[in-house]
Amino acid sequence: MSDNIIQTANLWKTYRDRAAVRELDLHIKKGDIYGFLGPNGAGKTTTIRMLLGLIKPTKGVIRIFDKDIRKDRMDILRRVGSLVEYPSYYGHLNAVENLETLRRILDVPKSRITEVLSIVDLTRDAKRSVKGYSLGMKQRLGIASALLGQPDLLILDEPTNGLDPAGIQEIRELIKRMPLEHGITVLVSSHLLSEVEQMASRVGIIREGKMVLQDTIANLHSQTGSSIRLTVSEPEEAMKLAREQGQFGQREGAALTFPYMDNSAIALLVRRLVEQDHAVYRVEEHRQSLEDLFMRVIGEGATV
Missing domain, CATH: 3.40.50.300 (P-loop containing nucleotide triphosphate hydrolases)
Incomplete structure (x- = not known):
């Protein structure tokens, strides 16, 4: 049965x-x-x-x-x-x-x-x-x-x-x-x-x-992805430090956004920024919603 x-x-x-x-x-x-x-x-x-x-x-x-x-x-x-x-x-x-x-x-x-x-x-x-x-x-x-x-x-x-x-x-x-x-x-x-x-x-x-x-x-x-967003005092210099660590992201104003990073990579980046006298104001994880995934599956222009 x-x-x-x-x-x-x-x-x-x-x-x-x-x-x-x-x-x-x-x-x-x-x-x-x-x-x-x-x-x-x-x-x-x-x-x-x-x-x-x-x-x-x-x-x-x-x-x-x-x-x-x-x-x-x-x-x-x-x-x-x-x-x-x-x-x-x-x-x-x-x-x-x-x-x-x-x-x-x-x-x-x-x-x-x-x-x-x-x-x-x-x-x-x-x-x-x-x-x-x-x-x-x-x-x-x-x-x-x-x-x-x-x-x-x-x-x-x-x-x-x-x-x-x-x-x-x-x-x-x-x-x-x-x-x-x-x-x-x-x-x-x-x-x-x-x-x-x-x-x-x-x-x-x-x-x-x-x-x-x-x-x-x-x-x-x-199947949903996530990204890490850091808000810092000196974003341009902070992005250079991140690249040296092998993390490549995007900058928007004082915010830096990176694809998924595990906890150890995030901790290392934050520690290096603090050691270089950068102020780290905020660390946030943004997880893609199921709605994002669904819209990707059913195609652009559809409304659910």
Whole structure:
């Protein structure tokens, strides 16, 4: 049996002569928080709709829990919770009443409502009318609805879209708890690199319907470079000393920037500068961000 919770092979979705998704190979393992990244219109929501059986692929294979969605769609979906685009709810009802309407369809115990409200931190507001909720609270109620059936896989499409910083943090921390506390694998789509970087264990980047990068966050971090920046009193003379040590960088005003240097090389340069009566005002490391790496991978002019 495959250790992938989701696996697609050569997945396509075309509309007339336009390919919304093409040649897409997804690999999402049990326990992953998988960040599905791409610009708006890249094909993320189309892919998610195919994974949920809401639209049919033009061609290709989708396997979830090692089952083919074409043959075992209902068995698969019983183990999947999802929030696609904006959550649906009855504004005049409170959270408990909204979840009760769904609970009857799913036929799960009433105690599950209390459990999911606790998971998304809505217990104190459970009896308030939902129309008075903030957008972040409505998103959390949507996630509670997705969790009601005790899923093994949670699929969230842009769950932080439109939220303020506090709401984004709430949703991010909630998602991070899913594998650790509840054993749930999560696929979360987003166009916000900074958010995905803080919660995902693996990422896939899609552009114009095609996967351009898929790897773990740890491996991607290892590919990012760093530079050392020194701010000194006499930059021209300091640069000469650095060259004598074999360090070649760039000067901008009082600042000298060098490619990666290990700790011993930095210590030696600083010591030599001080011995020559240079004032060293600041030593900083600048690490290339994942966004820099991603932009390099997907090409100039793209927006993620």
